[in-house]
Amino acid sequence: MTARAAAARVLVAVSADPETSHRANEAIRIALGILAGENPVVIALLGAGAKLLDAEVEDYTDGEDIARHVATFRKLGQPFHVERAAIPSGRNWNPAGLEIVPLDGADLARLMAASRRVLVF
Helix, strand or coil: CCHHHHHCCEEEEECCCCCCCCHHHHHHHHHHHHHHCCCCEEEEECHHHHHHHECCHHHCCCHHHHHHHHHHHHHHCCCEEEEHHHCCCCCCECCCCCCEEEECHHHHHHHHHCCCEEEEC
């Protein structure tokens, strides 16, 4: 990514719990729309937001839509930055095999500083 593209990226941070909130689905739907507009997007899953990649996601609020969006991100090769403490150790997480970039607080701060826009859900 060029310096100009890095500066023009949009960070979408998701901490909403997809089991109970529509906000998690809306966050990744919006991220997909931004990406479709040929704008670089970084998706950061924080806390309960990491459940977006659970195997049981279809049972969650808006689960079928979430599964469809995640499949599209996989086809596009979009990595997901995930808070280290939120990455579960079980096999039922990230069954789609998405690229995961572990993230801590300092990493998140750097991503925010390097982004043109930050959307928080």
